[in-house]
Amino acid sequence: MKFGNFDKLATNYAKYRPSYNYLLINKIIKKFKKKTTVLDIGAGTGKLTQILKKTNYFKKIIAVEPSKQMINYGKKLLGKKKIIWKNIPAEEIFFEKNSIDLICAASSFHWFTKKKNLDNFSMMLKKNCFFLIIYNSRKTKLSMDENKIEDLLKNKYNITKRVSSGKIMTKKYLNKILNNTNFRIIEKKIKIDLKKIKKNNYIGAWKSVNDIQVQLGKEFKNFINDIDNILKNKKSVKVYYETKVWVLKNVKPKN
Numbered sequence: 001m002k003f004g005n006f007d008k009l010a011t012n013y014a015k016y017r018p019s020y021n022y023l024l025i026n027k028i029i030k031k032f033k034k035k036t037t038v039l040d041i042g043a044g045t046g047k048l049t050q051i052l053k054k055t056n057y058f059k060k061i062i063a064v065e066p067s068k069q070m071i072n073y074g075k076k077l078l079g080k081k082k083i084i085w086k087n088i089p090a091e092e093i094f095f096e097k098n099s100i101d102l103i104c105a106a107s108s109f110h111w112f113t114k115k116k117n118l119d120n121f122s123m124m125l126k127k128n129c130f131f132l133i134i135y136n137s138r139k140t141k142l143s144m145d146e147n148k149i150e151d152l153l154k155n156k157y158n159i160t161k162r163v164s165s166g167k168i169m170t171k172k173y174l175n176k177i178l179n180n181t182n183f184r185i186i187e188k189k190i191k192i193d194l195k196k197i198k199k200n201n202y203i204g205a206w207k208s209v210n211d212i213q214v215q216l217g218k219e220f221k222n223f224i225n226d227i228d229n230i231l232k233n234k235k236s237v238k239v240y241y242e243t244k245v246w247v248l249k250n251v252k253p254k255n
């Protein structure tokens with residue numbers, strides 16, 4: 001498995017990964033009235049796409065996803081009404097200048113942060129319209145079980161750096177990526193949800209995480225066994241999910 005390749009993770013991802021806080025996302029995007037086009041980049045199995053569809057604000061949703069296995073789940077779960085599915089990576093997206101009203105990237109932005117991509121997004125997105133960078137990080141310090149698992153990762157498996165966790169996307173890091181682009185951070189909105197997740201579903205969610213599996217390789221199986229052990233007397237796990245939305249404005253010059 002390689003960083004960013006979700007082909008083998010699709011089934012666990014579709015089944016066990018939680019979605020985002022609907023009310024928060026709905027509140028942020030309700031200014032986009034009907035008859036607008038939204039681009040969902042790295043749409044995966046369609047967790048955010050489903051929210052975009054449910055709001056009913058958009059005439060057209062374009063869901064872009066490079067993994068065939070992931071996008072197939074999206075197509076199966078959400079169908080093709082209002083949604084155009086494109087099985088390509090962010091680097092190959094091309095739409096006309098000023099043809100898009102909103103861009104979203106949910107738990108995917110870290111895979112395509114190059115300036116070349118951001119310049120292309122800015123070209124397609126209308127001036128002063130928004131790019132939402134969304135994550136769903138676990139607040140592990142708030143949960144005793146999750147705390148133990150974090151310790152295990154750090155102390156037994158020597159994982160000190162995450163590649164794809166929303167936690168890496170701090171304001172400083174994001175500003176560095178946005179330097180010399182037309183995107184400016186306008187605001188950050190967060191909402192924490194406590195979810196009580198069945199043990200097997202919780203372990204299933206771990207099996208859908210790309211960067212830990214790549215970093216641990218064959219050891220990943222042992223890590224999963226260790227989690228099972230930590231949770232041996234439990235039926236469920238309390239997980240605090242933080243939906244975090246960075247709102248970026250496309251301040252491109254007039255052309």
Ligand SMILES: C[S@@+](CC[C@H](N)C(=O)[O-])C[C@H]1O[C@@H](n2cnc3c(N)ncnc32)[C@H](O)[C@@H]1O
Pocket residue numbers: 004005006017041042043044045046047048064065066067070088089090091105106107108111112
């Ligand atoms: C953690 S999943 C997020 C999926 C979905 N947006 C969600 O919120 O559930 C990350 C997704 O980014 C996709 N991805 C990886 N590299 C990409 C790229 N270069 N361009 C677009 N998407 C990419 C992966 O295939 C994967 O489906």
